[in-house]
Amino acid sequence: MTEFQAGPLSLSFGRKQVLHEVRTEVLRGGTMTALLGPNGSGKSTFLRAVAGVIRANGPIMLDGMNLARMSVQEKARYCAYMPQLLPPPVRMSVVEVVLLSLRLGGNYVGASAAMERVDAVLASLGIMHLADAMMGELSGGQRQMIGLAQALVRSPKLLLLDEPLSALDPRYQFIVMDALKRETVLRNMVTLVVLHDPAVALRQVDSAMMLRTGRVIASGVVEDIVTPEIMAEAYGVRARIERGSDGAAMVSVEGVV
Ligand SMILES: Nc1ncnc2c1ncn2[C@@H]1O[C@H](COP(=O)(O)OP(=O)(O)O)[C@@H](O)[C@H]1O
Ligand SMILES: [Mg+2]
Known part of the structure; x- marks a missing residue:
């Protein structure tokens, strides 16, 4: 483990x-x-x-x-790290930059296995349709998705x-x-x-x-960390935590402390 x-x-x-x-x-x-x-x-x-x-x-x-x-x-x-800055709009295709990341990560798999991994990552992120696009033609959000693919492809x-x-x-x-x-x-x-x-x-x-x-x-399980008390101490806000009809937790910020 x-x-x-x-x-x-x-x-x-x-x-x-x-x-x-x-x-x-x-x-x-x-x-x-x-x-x-x-x-x-x-x-x-x-x-x-x-x-x-x-x-x-x-x-x-x-x-x-x-x-x-x-x-x-x-x-x-x-270890793979994705910085806060978006990947730059370079003159390379999406497949090329993801493949490059796989190679730089020291994954010495053959060419066809490498392409399979790139395809699988793009599919899992729902961005197969961007595979042949050039980085310079993508929106910021799309480039952020590619940055994530670059990190994930290294397994x-x-x-x-x-x-x-x-x-x-x-x-x-x-x-x-x-x-x-x-x-x-x-x-x-x-x-x-x-x-x-x-x-x-x-x-x-x-x-x-x-x-x-x-x-x-x-630090600990997330329910013990995102609480009104800790939200007040950390961010200086008055927050309410509620459960929606589906049981999902919601945070509403109602003011500053
Ligand atoms: N390269 C740097 N040189 C000097 N101060 C820095 C540098 N990077 C971050 N800081 C300072 O360190 C503190 C924490 O920054 P950062 O880790 O970016 O915060 P966060 O990601 O939580 O918004 C800030 O006060 C920031 O100004
Ligand atoms: Mg930051």
Whole structure:
């Protein structure tokens, strides 16, 4: 069974400390964890540190291996990271950029197996129709879907996504969260996802950690994290949590504290 735990990680930019001993719980394969918190609370910085884009001191343990000690190439075999920035509108086709990501991830499969994997990922995200489009011709939201395909095609054990829904319309937000849940279970991945919206987390993930000013103020099963008390402490809002007729949780923000 895949097991992951990052931290405690601390990190400063110049004299400003941005992460204060931030650590995850022990996260298991097949589960999704949301990283929540207000703007500037350190979500992206933590994810970048886990991905190894920036260096923080502290262990990042995946199945007994310390990712913090691995070379970039070695790490790419286990871990895929999608940054908050959208993939650029380069002069390459969708199939080409997804294939390139698979190769850069160190997956040495044959050409036809590689194409099969690219097709399967595009199909699972409902974007087969974009396969031959050029990146430069796509909308921001469409490019965000391609960024996600680039991460998923590597079949990582650890999937790190920074606000993967930020450019998506409601339909694709649903498709993406649904596909992420399905693929996370199917591939037994540990999926760590920064989400802007606690309501989405409450509906879609298993566990969550709430950051504020670079510190974890709560972590555990998502129902225990997205609560009126913690929403007030983290975001400074008065929130109500309700169950819809289908049992799905809803968060309504009624004012500021
Ligand atoms: N490269 C950087 N240099 C200096 N400060 C940074 C840098 N990146 C982020 N910060 C600061 O670190 C804090 C956390 O940023 P970030 O992790 O992007 O927050 P979030 O993703 O939660 O909105 C912010 O105060 C931000 O200004
Ligand atoms: Mg961010």
